[in-house]
Amino acid sequence: MKLKDSVAIVTGSSSGIGAAVARLFAEHGCHVVINFSRNETGARAVASDCEQYGVKALVCRADVSEDADCRALVDETLAQFGRIDILVNNAGTTKFCNHGDLEGLDKRDFLDLYAINTVGPFQMTRAAETALRANGSGHIINMASIAGLAGIGSSIAYAASKGALITMTRSLARVMGPEVRVNAVCPGFVQGEWLKKGLGEDKYDALLAKTKGAAPLNDTASPESVADVCLGLIVGGDLTTGETLLIDGGAHLGMAPVRR
Template sequence: MKLKDSVAIVTGSSSGIGAAIARLFAEQGCHVVINYSSNEDGARAVADDCEKHGVKTLVMRANVAEDANCRALVDATMDQFGRVDILVNNAGTTKFCDHANLDGLDKQDFLDLYAVNTVGPYQMTRAAEKALRANGSGHIINMASIAGLAGIGSSIAYAASKGALVTMTRSLARLMGPEVRVNAVCPGFVQGEWLKKGLGEDKYDALLEKTKGASPLHDAASPETVADVCLGLIIGGDLTTGETILIDGGAHLGMAPVRR
């Protein structure tokens, strides 16, 4: 699939991974729909960066936990561009809570996280299904996490919501073929302000160094490296669907080899 003149909806793209994906796709000539829930200034800054590459953008507020918002986002995209080629379900949320603190989460925490992290991608997929199928070569990327595979991460509720997203990716891949490919990417530790704010700077720095030391590649993901993997799935993965791609420098393999 070629990105030039395609149209991509990237949810949660006012900052972090979503913003990096929007910018990288724009560099490839892809028109981008930039979605935000609260950070309008960030979204418009991303749009300005994208438009420097000669593409068109649409900036729109939408909460993916609300079905009506998802449908409105797709409808607005169709009104402006007349097509949807790519859907990146990147919008996500968490509650930071030590896994040992079972009293730190309640029912509403689970419902809130699932609403955005799992139900949101489902509702966006449903809203965009007709448009994605119409082009015969659509692609959905679900932003999951290594937390959903290993039961780790910012909280048990977060890990559970991302695990459900991985499972849903496989279900949707069976359903959406042959017109649409559906894959999930699973970053590990991602460098940036989101984790730094959630963990606190000292804990963030310590965990970053630990992560780098534990991975065979002695590095940790950034929003840009995650975006690179998403781009590769779009332009170089024509027979790849229903897969989960880990982006963690090999940390899931266990102890890194000793440096010589």
């Protein structure tokens, strides 16, 4: 698939990974829809960056946990561009809670995280299904996490929501083909303000150093490196669907010791 003149919706793209994906796709000639739920200033700044590459950027507010918002986002995209080629389900949230603190989470926390991290991508997929199928070569990328594979991360609720997203990716890949490919990317520790704000600067710095030291490639993911993998799936993965790609510098290789 070629990105030039394609149209991509990137949810949660006012900052972080979503913003990096939108900018990279725009650099390759793809028109982009920048979605935000609260950070309109950030979304418009990202759109301005994208437009520097000569593409069109549409800014849309939508809360992906609300089905009506998802459908409105798709309708606005079609009204502007007349097509949708790519959907990147990047919008996500978490609650930071030590995994050993079972009393730190309640039913509402799980429902809130699932609503955005799992139900949101489903609702966006459902809303965009007809448009994605129409082109015969649509692609959906779900932003999962190593947390969903290894049961680690910011909280048990977050890990569970991302694990469900990985399972849903496989289910959708079966039913969306052959017109649409569906894959998930699973970043490990992602450098940037989101984790720094959630963990606190001291804990962030310590965990970053520890994670880099444990990784065979001595590095961790950045928003830009995750965007690079998304780009590779689009332009070089024509026979790849239902897959989950880890982006963690190989840190997962040291999670369990080899038994001798």
